[in-house]
Amino acid sequence: MMFQKVGRNSENEGFGIEYLDSLYGYALMLTRNSVEAEDLVQETYVRALKAQHRLREDSNIKGWFFTILRNIRLNEIRKGKTGPHLVDVDGEEGGADLLPGHTRNSQEILIGKEDAEQVQVAIGRLSAEFREVILLREFEELSYQEIAVVLNCPAGTVMSRLGRARAKLRTLLAETSSQPLSYRKASR
Amino acid sequence: MTNHDDYSIMIQLFIDDELKGQEREDLISHLKDCARCQEELEEAKSFSVRVRGARPQVEAPPALREKILSHMSNPAQQATSYPPIQKRYSVRPYWRPLAAAAMVLVTVAGVLSISYLRREARAESFVDAAVAEHRGAGDGRPLDVQSDSPDVVATWFAQRVSFPFRIPNAGVAADDRANYTLAGGRLVKFGGEPAALLEFRMPNNRISLLVSSDKLAAAAGGKVTRSAGLNFHAKDLGELHVATWDNKGLTYALISSVAMGGNNSCPTCHRERAAAAATLKRPHERFWHAQPLPEISANQVNHFSY
Numbered sequence: 001m002m003f004q005k006v007g008r009n010s011e012n013e014g015f016g017i018e019y020l021d022s023l024y025g026y027a028l029m030l031t032r033n034s035v036e037a038e039d040l041v042q043e044t045y046v047r048a049l050k051a052q053h054r055l056r057e058d059s060n061i062k063g064w065f066f067t068i069l070r071n072i073r074l075n076e077i078r079k080g081k082t083g084p085h086l087v088d089v090d091g092e093e094g095g096a097d098l099l100p101g102h103t104r105n106s107q108e109i110l111i112g113k114e115d116a117e118q119v120q121v122a123i124g125r126l127s128a129e130f131r132e133v134i135l136l137r138e139f140e141e142l143s144y145q146e147i148a149v150v151l152n153c154p155a156g157t158v159m160s161r162l163g164r165a166r167a168k169l170r171t172l173l174a175e176t177s178s179q180p181l182s183y184r185k186a187s188r
Numbered sequence: 189m190t191n192h193d194d195y196s197i198m199i200q201l202f203i204d205d206e207l208k209g210q211e212r213e214d215l216i217s218h219l220k221d222c223a224r225c226q227e228e229l230e231e232a233k234s235f236s237v238r239v240r241g242a243r244p245q246v247e248a249p250p251a252l253r254e255k256i257l258s259h260m261s262n263p264a265q266q267a268t269s270y271p272p273i274q275k276r277y278s279v280r281p282y283w284r285p286l287a288a289a290a291m292v293l294v295t296v297a298g299v300l301s302i303s304y305l306r307r308e309a310r311a312e313s314f315v316d317a318a319v320a321e322h323r324g325a326g327d328g329r330p331l332d333v334q335s336d337s338p339d340v341v342a343t344w345f346a347q348r349v350s351f352p353f354r355i356p357n358a359g360v361a362a363d364d365r366a367n368y369t370l371a372g373g374r375l376v377k378f379g380g381e382p383a384a385l386l387e388f389r390m391p392n393n394r395i396s397l398l399v400s401s402d403k404l405a406a407a408a409g410g411k412v413t414r415s416a417g418l419n420f421h422a423k424d425l426g427e428l429h430v431a432t433w434d435n436k437g438l439t440y441a442l443i444s445s446v447a448m449g450g451n452n453s454c455p456t457c458h459r460e461r462a463a464a465a466a467t468l469k470r471p472h473e474r475f476w477h478a479q480p481l482p483e484i485s486a487n488q489v490n491h492f493s494y
Contacts, residue, residue, distance in 0.1 A: 014256065014257050014260040014261075015260060017253070017256065020252075020253055021246055021247050021248050023248075024246060024247075024248035024249075024252070025244070033352050034346065034347070034350065034352065035350065035351065038248075038249065038252050038350075041248065041252060042252065042255060042256060045256045046259060049259070049260060115241075116241055116242040117242075119238060119239055119241075120242050120244065123242070134239070138236065138239045138240050138243070139243045143204075143205075143206065144206050159201075159206075162204075163197075163200065166200075166235070169239070170235065
């Protein structure tokens with residue numbers, strides 16, 4: 001049965017609803033506009049619901065949702081339906097608190113937040129292509145093959161693109177670290 | 189024979205759990221004896237942890253979740269939401285062009301009048317809300333986000349409001365001519381929707397800036413000054429001075445007890461550039477020159493857009 005792969009939430013809530021936050025994050029990255037992102041995610045679920053009978057038993061549902069979302073977005077761009085790219089958003093807590101470890105004092109939390117913020121800023125300075133592959137691998141933890149399906153390219157391309165994206169990210173972070181804090185804030 | 193460049197690639201594949209079979213065994217075996225590759229592995233691992241640790245905690249808006257779940261429980265609903273409308277004409281064919289023209293004129297006039305009145309009402313209620321929030325903030329109400337960084341505040345709000353939020357001009361807070369600093373912001377309600385209230389501080393004053401979608405708010409009335417392609421509406425309400433403007437789908441209301449637009453009022457908030465001051469003649473030009481334009485959004489400051 002194909003639904004065995006859907007995940008535990010699907011039985012109680014809805015088909016693929018456990019990927020909603022991830023898909024919304026991806027949509028925000030692609031559109032940079034919260035209104036467009038909401039529309040994009042909604043349309044993704046509408047299409048997925050219609051097409052779920054086409055899923056194979058071994059299909060990766062999460063990757064499949066990401067692929068649908070990206071294809072809808074590409075079609076919108078081709079048809080010129082997209083609005084201006086105005087909004088960038090990030091998370092409330094920066095994610096640093098999710099690092100494995102132990103109870104940290106407020107100073108450590110502050111440092112962690114600042115570091116997460118630095119990484120987010122650096123990722124934001126990557127090209128869209130690099131940013132996308134970093135998000136899919138590091139944040140969504142898709143495999144190379146799953147990313148290849150989403151991006152519609154060979155897995156080898158994913159590997160090399162990811163390598164270049166990480167190298168660029170390292171360079172940007174090194175540049176940021178070498179700047180005084182006041183300059184970093186002013187230059188954002 | 190495998191060289192260190194190959195091992196570097198294999199190390200990253202190993203961390204990504206993409207290295208299988210014999211290659212994986214070879215690397216594990218090599219790592220036992222190679223300090224350089226062990227170091228590289230540790231560095232790559234900590235880099236990966238660092239990047240993953242920066243994953244923003246994005247949550248889809250509850251309304252979106254509800255919409256999707258509702259669609260799932262009743263997929264046919266959407267298909268039947270837009271029934272075709274069949275119109276019947278009761279006028280004879282030769283009257284139709286005249287009747288249509290008359291209808292268009294009446295409709296346009298009606299729409300314009302209603303639209304004007306609605307716009308005025310929206311503008312008034314927006315200013316009222318901004319003034320109320322400004323006064324409320326003066327009672328010591330805490331800020332939801334405290335930062336002097338425009339991009340931190342912009343990104344905080346961008347996730348919480350349903351319109352494409354932008355802070356007007358990073359220079360508002362970061363401008364080296366500004367005598368005020370960005371203190372942060374608070375999520376407020378306007379027209380039943382979340383809106384952004386920014387707060388700026390000066391040594392003896394506060395400035396509030398309410399931001400909402402122009403679908404709910406509007407800028408109208410007061411003394412109108414055109415600058416940088418925008419119409420600024422300025423008026424006084426008691427001891428407070430109000431400036432409102434629309435820009436790219438958003439409406440802004442700036443509230444302060446600092447006089448705006450009057451003679452010699454600019455230096456209160458901005459240290460002037462001598463050259464700029466010399467080229468601007470009228471007081472309001474000097475004021476608007478220092479206004480928060482252009483705008484800032486997180487992508488313009490290259491902030492991460494997840």
